Amino acid sequence: MEPINIEIDGTQQQSAAALLVEEATQELASEPYDDQQPRYVPPELVKPWCSNDASVLYHCYLIQMKPNFCSDIPVNDIVLGMRSELDCDVANMNFDLGVGKSTITVNFKKAAEIHLSSEQILQCRRFQITIFRILMDHNLQKLEEVLERLSVGQNLEVESIDYLLLPAARMHQRPFIIDWECVMSVPFRSEENSEYHVDSSPPNNCSRVLHTKNGMVCTCRIQNSLVYTPHTGLLYCITGLLNDLNGNSRMRPRRRRARTYKTHYEEKHGIKLRFDQQLLLKGKFIFKVQNYLQSCRQQTEKDSSHTSVELPPELCSIVMSPLSVSNLYSFSFVPSIMHRLESLLLAVNLKRMVLDRCTENVTIPTIKVLEAITTKHCQENLHLESLEALGDSFLKYAASQQLFKTYQNDDEGDLTEKKEKIISNAALCKLGCDCKLPGFIRNECFDPKKWIIPGDYSGSSFLNEKLPFNEKNIYIRGTRKIKGKRVADVVEALIGAFLSTGGEIAAIYFMNWVGIKVDLFHIPYERHFQVQPEKLIDVRHLEFLLNNYSFRDPSLLLEALTHGSYMLPQIPGCYERLEFLGDAVLDYVITAHLYHKYPDMSPGLLTDMRSASVNNICYARTAVRAGLHKHILASDSVLHTDIANTVNNFGSLSAESTFGWQSETSFSEVLADIIESLAGAIFVDSEYDKNAVFKSIRPLLEPLVSPETMPLNPVKEFHDYCQKMQYIMKKPVKSIQNGVATRTIEVEANGVVKYTYTSTASNNDTAKRLACKEFLRLSKGN
Structure with a gap:
């Protein structure tokens, strides 16, 4: 097409x-x-694995995270390695993650370009798969299978998600930007220090060794590690040794009789501690990977990651070491x-x-x-x-x-x-x-x-x-x-x-x-009026009402005020074409004004403010306040009666507001049409100058809506309230008989009809608004 x-x-x-x-x-x-x-994936994140490459160039970016709250666990930087260079405004982006009631500010920063060998890339992938699988699954069941698939997949020419997420080196580890010691922690090999375990002599800077599921391991290797306890199937991050607790120490009271850790494990798990003199390890539960991008993230359950546990070393199998709790905590934010x-x-x-x-x-x-x-x-x-x-x-x-x-x-x-x-x-x-x-x-x-x-x-x-x-x-x-x-x-x-x-x-x-x-070029408007506008309307007074706008072609003003029932041979048309144009022009200039005046408004607020400002009731009220109804050229007696009734009904409303949602009565739509047709007339007369329209019509609409003064739309408030209370809104019943509109709304709660209300008015919109207002009054009153 x-x-x-x-x-x-x-x-x-x-x-x-x-x-x-x-x-x-x-x-x-x-x-x-x-x-x-389809669901697209950016090509920057997709690269085929080429096992024959001697080395691969990676563009490295530092993901810096700054908590805007106090935390006992520091947040470390993460290195992002990309095979493609990022676009400039993406490479320097920053945004906030929602953490509880506070935030963490994320900044991206270009770091360096490095070449990695195929062996280094494989090790990096092994590391990130291990740490993310642990964070996401909280078990090791899938990990071995995935790592085996990695060994097979590295020899395939496949297109898949490919980038690296690695721990950043600390300042004392520079000039390297990657903490390679941490990356090489997968898989953990206790035999690397086997020479110290044979004669039980500690390695340099280590005061002792401990018996673990991996054998004898230096305390320096286990104090910053991720461990697995086979008897529970749980994973923990070890943050240090408990210098005052061992297997023979009494457990902290937990609403049960006092007993030692040794007794506890024997009675509950059927495990006899062989090395009950060893100091216990201080562990933390694994962090949960959550969606930290949600604007109103609710913490539905208590976070157990802040709870410490005591673990006998001999029951622990080391999965990764060295791995600090800070690194594990930092990587939990990475998926978001x-x-x-x-x-x-x-x-x-x-x-x-x-x-x-x-x-x-x-x-x-x-x-x-x-x-x-x-x-x-x-x-x-x-x-x-x-x-x-x-x-x-x-x-x-x-x-x-x-x-x-x-x-x-x-x-x-x-x-x-x-x-x-x-x-x-x-x-x-x-x-x-x-x-x-x-x-x-x-x-x-x-x-x-x-x-x-x-x-x-x-x-x-x-x-x-x-x-x-x-x-x-x-x-x-x-x-x-x-x-x-x-x-x-x-x-x-x-x-x-x-x-x-x-x-x-x-x-x-x-x-x-x-x-x-489309284009916005001006094309002259061909007109064939044979009458002098001044003989039918008060041009000067109307121009005064329109903020002293001076018409080049006053016949446009005449056309804007001429109803279809008032047809003279000298007047070839009515206001409807100008109303069609002015409706769109007014809508745009008011919406643009609100958007630029309140740049920090929350998403969606513009929609509500626009609805409060751009509506027929608002325009009709404006026409009545300015006295424009007195200048409409019409020969329809019914229309004159409707206008008179509208003027009387609007007289009971507050004179301070032009918003229409407060109205509980009907109105003549011709009054709203006139505001729009006048806007169209000014637009054409000024050769498509939107600013001239806004400058002329705005004083009539004052005060314009603001976030502080915007009234609640009863229809929208009704829907929001029912959604909040989890009410079921039944399909409304509508009818019009003898010019009277009837609307019935019905709301259910737990399968039972909670509210039913019927309202009548001269049109459906007013009837709907009245029904919603009464529902809100009754429901909130109860």
């Missing part, structure tokens, strides 16, 4: 454009999308860190794909692209909702002005129909899928259990499929379900990302790239 092209000059091409839009609509209707979409890096690299590749042939000077921060492809389901501290709201408003604005200037003889209904064919979710989903966007979308909460350990030659780590992108490959790891609306949301959010950082030129570039051909 060719892109939807509506970039047309002149009326001669209108039929071609209309035919193209119609073809696009028919194709959308005949080709529904399967929600099974690497998930964020993988996400950023996806954003980098998407950005490159979009800008590959861009001749404009467009610079888009990678973090903004990441924000645009991250949905709320990821439960992270960034997601696309704010950018989606911004992009949605700009998309409607760009499409509306393009259609308005292209189809100058079409009425509002035809323009709206054409616009919906361009901006509908189905159309955006189609365009997004044609551009291969779904594979970049992040729509799942990170599950550390599904994280692929680099170098782990298990089935899920092999990537056999790939797609050519810009003369490069991007790899596919399985499929997942993505709803069509999610794809549409991401298209809108990417428009917002390009708009917020690169301006309107960048946003138009992206829209053209994705297949929506």
